[in-house]
Amino acid sequence: MTALxxxxxxxxxxxxxxxxxxxxxxxxxxxxxxxxxxxxxxDVVTAGQCxxxxxxxKAAAEVLRLxxxxxxxxxxxxxxxxxxxxxxxxxxxxxxxxNPAWKxxxxxxxxxxxxxxxxxxxxxAIETFSFDLPAIYSHEDWRGRVRASAGISASLxxxxxxxxxxxxxxxxxxxxxxxxxxxxxxCWALVARKPGG
Numbered sequence: 001m002t003a004l005x006x007x008x009x010x011x012x013x014x015x016x017x018x019x020x021x022x023x024x025x026x027x028x029x030x031x032x033x034x035x036x037x038x039x040x041x042x043d044v045v046t047a048g049q050c051x052x053x054x055x056x057x058k059a060a061a062e063v064l065r066l067x068x069x070x071x072x073x074x075x076x077x078x079x080x081x082x083x084x085x086x087x088x089x090x091x092x093x094x095x096x097x098x099n100p101a102w103k104x105x106x107x108x109x110x111x112x113x114x115x116x117x118x119x120x121x122x123x124x125a126i127e128t129f130s131f132d133l134p135a136i137y138s139h140e141d142w143r144g145r146v147r148a149s150a151g152i153s154a155s156l157x158x159x160x161x162x163x164x165x166x167x168x169x170x171x172x173x174x175x176x177x178x179x180x181x182x183x184x185x186x187c188w189a190l191v192a193r194k195p196g197g
Contacts (some may be wrong), residue, residue: 060121069197109186134182
C-alpha cells in the first residue's frame with residue numbers, strides 16, 4: 001500500500017498510527033495531480049474525504065495514468081447534512097452569523113460533478129451510491145468538530161473562534177439538550193474503472 005499526501009507532518013502522524021497498529025505503508029509526499037509514481041502500477045486508488053481539495057480533472061487524469069488496465073478508482077466523502085430543525089441546520093446558521101464569508105453550508109452530501117471529472121478523464125462503468133447515518137457526538141465533541149471546520153478555526157481569529165464556541169455551547173444546551181447528539185451525515189461514494197484488463 002502507498003499513501004500520498006502533500007504534508008510531511010500528516011505522514012509523520014500516520015507512521016505513528018501504523019506503528020501502533022503493526023502495519024506497514026509506503027508514504028510519498030506529493031500531490032494528487034502529479035504524483036511522480038509509476039504508470040500502471042496500482043490496481044486500486046482511493047480518495048477519502050479529499051477529492052474536493054484537488055484540481056479534479058488533473059487528479060482524475062493522473063489516477064487513470066497510475067491504474068493498471070481494469071483498475072478501480074474509489075472516491076468517498078462523508079458530510080453532515082442540514083435539515084430544517086436539526087442540529088446541523090442550527091449550527092450552520094450560527095457559523096454564517098459569525099462568518100458571513102463562509103459559503104459552504106446547505107450541502108446535500110452528493111457530488112455529481114465528480115462523475116464528470118472521471119468520465120472526461122476516460123473512466124468507464126462509473127457508479128455512485130450513498131447512505132445516511134447518524135454520527136454520535138457528545139456536545140463537547142460536536143463543538144470541537146465544528147471549531148475545526150473551514151468556517152471557524154481555519155478562517156476566524158482566535159477571539160472570534162472563542163466567541164463562536166461560547167454561543168454554540170449555549171445553542172446546544174438550549175435547543176439540543178440531549179447528549180450525546182445523533183448528527184445526520186451522508187456517505188457518498190463513486191467507483192469507476194479504467195478501460196481494459
